[in-house]
Amino acid sequence: MRFDPALIIHHLPSILSGLSITILTWLIGTIGAVLVGFVIASARRFGPRPLGMALGAIVEVIRGTPFLIQLFLLYFGGPYIGLFLDPLPAGLLGLTVYGSAYFSEIFRGGFEAVPVGHIEAAECVGLNRLQIVKRILLPEMSMLVLPSAVNMAILLIKETAVLSIITVPELTMIVSAIGSEYYAFVESLFLLALFYWALVELCGFLGRKAEAKLSHFRLSAS
Amino acid sequence: MSHPAVTIRGLHKSFGAVEVLRGIDLDIPRAQVTCLIGPSGSGKSTLLRCMAFLEETSSGSILIDDAPLGFRTHADGSRTRLPAADIRTARRKIGMVFQQFNLWPHMTALGNVSEALKTVQKLGRREAEDRAMVQLKKVGLAERADHFPSQLSGGQQQRVAIARALALEPEIMLFDEPTSSLDPELTGEVLNVMRALADDGMTMVVVSHEIGFSASVGQKIAFLDQGQLLLTGTPTEVFGKPRHPRLDQFLETYLDRGAAMLL
């Protein structure tokens, strides 16, 4: 075993910086993806038909192609149309665009899953359109989509590792650089895998807890 | 009287804190039709499922042809569970027909009937299917052999299920409310198949709400109430007057099921 624990201590600052970039890109990318995804889903539901169809086609293309290809297109192809981006902003933008397509589908499903009767009941008691969206549609929908949204957010943790390929200095890139420098590739990658595993399991655990806590809302909503 | 096909002694069965069977002693006579009747929740289906070892009994014993089913009872009354292979051997004598038919949806009628012949008895495909066809003919469904369960009516599905059980040449056939999930106009075809089977001398145990069938085809009637055997005997003994007040009460709720002829 070539792996020396002192390596970790020695490289702690760069490992921590990689970790913080992983967490930050994930958080910013996920929040961005949720917001953009919600706008797309709303535009497809409430906006004019041609806009909805165009957005639907874009979502299909993003969901139908690999994330890595999208990143390469943005990072290597971007400069040819005047879009010069450093790795980190390119990665963030890519993650947001990629995630937003999936989140928009989750929200679209959520909109459709709210029973028409609930909307009709709100109309009957005299709520206007904005009130219906704010007081009925959104609260009900957010309960319905929570499990799949949590799932998608967890998926995006793992996608941040892909950003290392366009040299975003996140955890995977830092750790594999250390590993190759000291010929301790297997050991350091194994530690890296364990770290992601723990992070994903932790987020899954917290997500399930949040769902359980909110489940009484869902019961009263249905 | 010849040796009973099934001997049940001191049978208890609990689901958690609820005791469903509370000390059942019953003999199932050979080559006769025994009907288990009683109000819902009386434990009659559970008793039948115990005879197939689909439910594990809490205490007591069941002997199939003198061979213990599921548990071996020692002299001191304690029991040890028999290995799965022994349970399969004991079950080989038993055929079971379920309320919900339980036909495998991914196999045709012929596939359902020939499956165990192929996988358990290791017969060649040809021979297994030939033997399966014989059984399908017996229940009048030879021309539906290639149909999937979803393409058959409920009555036809149940007849395929009977053929599936018969293909393994059991000595005892158990029927768990075989007509209860059928539309009323489809019960006749299933009851007719069962009647023909009884005429052939098959040992049968039938849990049914068809009181008319029980009274006319059954040779032994067992009336269960709240987990206990209240009455056993021939139809004349059980249904004849004067009648046990609990049975009277029960029959009154079944006037529309052919019980009218008994009143």
Add this chain to the structure above:
Amino acid sequence: MNSWKLWMLLLQGAGLTVAVSLLSIAIGLAIGAVISAGMLSSKQVFAVPSRLFVSFFRGVPLLVQLLLIYNLLPAIGINVSSVGAAITGLSLCTAAYQAENLRGGLMSVPKGLIEAAEMAGLNATQQFRRIRLPIAFRLTLPAIINEAIMILKASSLVSVVGVVELTRMTQDLSASTYRPLELFAMAGVIYFIINWGLSFIGSYTENAIRWGRP
């Protein structure tokens, strides 16, 4: 390089993408079926490792898995080509997802169908192979196809372990021709078409396996 030659090279890469993906999908399904049985086993010796397998391969980024396997196999004395390492990694990862899919399907097979198999004398293995698994497979087919499409897209990551499939080919070509915009767009179109083909096969299969239902 003229564009006809570029297309040919891209299609060559696409061929490898399809081959690697289809093999991984098939191997992953087979492993996934075994793992799903393990997850539902009442014996902890089978259940615990199966659950750990699923949790690990679903919890670690595929890229990290691929790098790990690519470096681990030679380190423990198994010499495989980069294609072999790629197929190993993709298969194990997709097996975890398919196992989870099939587990859900296996749990929703009606209990009565198992009882009928039990009464027909089928032993536990026969019950699983002949009754539970085929029904679970059909029940979860949409999710299984979905995962197959996911793994096809994820196969682009094997470019980092030196497999010259569609993504790596595109990278190499764009480095030599300085036309990344067109090339990656072309690659995207090819991936999209392969995906479309895969979902077509998926819905064809769904339609073909109907067991008599209209």
